[in-house]
Amino acid sequence: MTVKISHTADIQAFFEQVAGLGQAEGNPRFKQIMLRVLQDTARLIEDLEVSEDEFWHAVAYLNRLGGRNETGLLAAGLGIEHFLDLLQDAKDAEAGLTSGTPRTIEGPLYVAGAPLSEGDARMDDGTDPGVVMFLQGQVFDADGQPLAGAIVDLWHANTQGTYSYFDSTQSDYNLRRRIVTDAEGRYRARSIVPSGYGCDPQGPTQECLNLLGRHGQRPAHVHFFISAPGHRHLTTQINFAGDKYLWDDFAYATRDGLIGDLQFVDDAAAAHNRGVQGERFAELAFDFHLQAAKAPEAEVRSHRPRALQDNGASMG
Numbered sequence: 443m444t445v446k447i448s449h450t451a452d453i454q455a456f457f458e459q460v461a462g463l464g465q466a467e468g469n470p471r472f473k474q475i476m477l478r479v480l481q482d483t484a485r486l487i488e489d490l491e492v493s494e495d496e497f498w499h500a501v502a503y504l505n506r507l508g509g510r511n512e513t514g515l516l517a518a519g520l521g522i523e524h525f526l527d528l529l530q531d532a533k534d535a536e537a538g539l540t541s542g543t544p545r546t547i548e549g550p551l552y553v554a555g556a557p558l559s560e561g562d563a564r565m566d567d568g569t570d571p572g573v574v575m576f577l578q579g580q581v582f583d584a585d586g587q588p589l590a591g592a593i594v595d596l597w598h599a600n601t602q603g604t605y606s607y608f609d610s611t612q613s614d615y616n617l618r619r620r621i622v623t624d625a626e627g628r629y630r631a632r633s634i635v636p637s638g639y640g641c642d643p644q645g646p647t648q649e650c651l652n653l654l655g656r657h658g659q660r661p662a663h664v665h666f667f668i669s670a671p672g673h674r675h676l677t678t679q680i681n682f683a684g685d686k687y688l689w690d691d692f693a694y695a696t697r698d699g700l701i702g703d704l705q706f707v708d709d710a711a712a713a714h715n716r717g718v719q720g721e722r723f724a725e726l727a728f729d730f731h732l733q734a735a736k737a738p739e740a741e742v743r744s745h746r747p748r749a750l751q752d753n754g755a756s757m758g
């Protein structure tokens with residue numbers, strides 16, 4: 443018979459003491475959350491009869507996870523990051539804020555402070571032999587008018603599926619740029635076609651996924667932060683049509699309205715005209731539609747801790 447004690451007054455009082463409820467010092471919000479973590483952890487242990495071995499395996503796992511900086515990756519893989527999007531969508535629906543390009547997860551691999559340029563940028567450092575990709579589009583406001591001066595902050599993986607900064611073999615800010623839209627709200631980038639991302643097969647995130655019987659692969663994709671004064675910050679991604687993982691993304695980032703149709707062109711003359719060696723390149727057009735910001739806080743991205751400096755501002 444399952445023995446349960448977590449509901450008793452003694453144990454509840456004990457958890458309240460542990461969570462610092464009787465202490466004048468500390469942070470009330472944090473105490474509230476910690477109390478709930480303790481209560482729910484105790485219930486989980488009781489209800490599922492978690493053994494001591496299972497519990498201490500989980501503790502060791504969390505140490506490995508943090509030691510490898512993969513906690514953000516696991517949050518994506520367990521769909522918590524996607525859940526946050528779904529919850530925000532539901533709040534938006536309640537508030538009547540449903541227009542514009544859909545949001546989707548940021549993922550853990552953004553690096554603040556990428557080079558900023560006007561209108562267009564070359565994103566790759568020329569060392570990756572991937573197919574050249576020309577990416578372009580327009581940013582529009584809620585009334586469908588082109589938005590000049592918006593910042594398109596974009597980042598993607600190389601042909602190995604790895605990201606600069608986290609992959610020390612790549613140059614600084616390779617495949618990461620911020621582009622200010624021109625008078626027609628347009629941005630243009632030359633880069634290389636990225637490959638899909640895969641979790642480190644030896645890492646703790648994949649270790650967890652293995653126990654769930656799941657793979658750790660993402661379709662090829664490009665991440666975006668889009669921001670402009672007076673407009674709501676947008677965190678989103680374009681995932682590529684035709685990728686085998688498009689609707690089987692371990693991070694659940696693919697959404698209707700966020701699928702990019704990459705067009706490959708095999709034309710030596712056209713390639714030459716565009717400064718491409720060989721005869722093959724790819725084109726991708728994608729526009730973004732922003733909502734008006736209801737308050738100044740809505741103009742900036744979340745204050746999630748990120749690699750390198752991040753003052754929380756998305757404008758510069």
Ligand code: FE
Nearest residue numbers: 549551639665
């Ligand atoms: Fe990514």
